[in-house]
Amino acid sequence: MITADDVQQMLFNMLSLYNIEFSVVNAGDSKIFEVEKFGVKIIYLDGQLFDSKSLKDWHVTYVHPDYTVSKAREAIVFGLAKGGYFHYLHHNYKNTFNKMISFEGFDRMISEERKRIYRHRPMYNYIKELMKKADREGSMYTLSVDPGFFDWIIQ
Numbered sequence: 001m002i003t004a005d006d007v008q009q010m011l012f013n014m015l016s017l018y019n020i021e022f023s024v025v026n027a028g029d030s031k032i033f034e035v036e037k038f039g040v041k042i043i044y045l046d047g048q049l050f051d052s053k054s055l056k057d058w059h060v061t062y063v064h065p066d067y068t069v070s071k072a073r074e075a076i077v078f079g080l081a082k083g084g085y086f087h088y089l090h091h092n093y094k095n096t097f098n099k100m101i102s103f104e105g106f107d108r109m110i111s112e113e114r115k116r117i118y119r120h121r122p123m124y125n126y127i128k129e130l131m132k133k134a135d136r137e138g139s140m141y142t143l144s145v146d147p148g149f150f151d152w153i154i155q
Contacts, residue, residue, distance in 0.1 A: 040079050
């Protein structure tokens with residue numbers, strides 16, 4: 001089980017260290033964490049529904065109370081990645097980015113998320129081809145020949 005405070009602490013750790021601001025809006029037992037820089041709203045959803053107008057044109061990620069800490073962290077990271085979080089880290093905090101990709105397993109997580117999103121969509125055929133090649137060659141080699149390969153999750 002995860003609480004809204006846990007989500008806020010995760011965001012603080014993932015963003016504040018890198019000079020990225022976020023705001024929190026309370027909505028009953030639910031909370032909306034807004035990361036304007038990346039156009040992301042992370043919604044800790046505890047029974048409260050939100051007006052789709054307030055979510056329009058944002059990358060939206062939901063975190064539910066029954067999520068584990070690792071599942072919530074993964075959901076938050078993928079939401080941020082869609083807005084450019086890894087690109088930002090790559091260009092502003094290169095060592096942190098390389099450690100996240102190489103040692104924390106984000107290369108695998110990004111690959112799995114891309115496979116899930118792109119699976120049956122022919123408009124991503126070229127990206128799927130690149131992903132197969134990257135899976136065979138490893139993340140460090142992929143970064144050496146295509147430094148921006150892990151920067152984005154396009155949706």
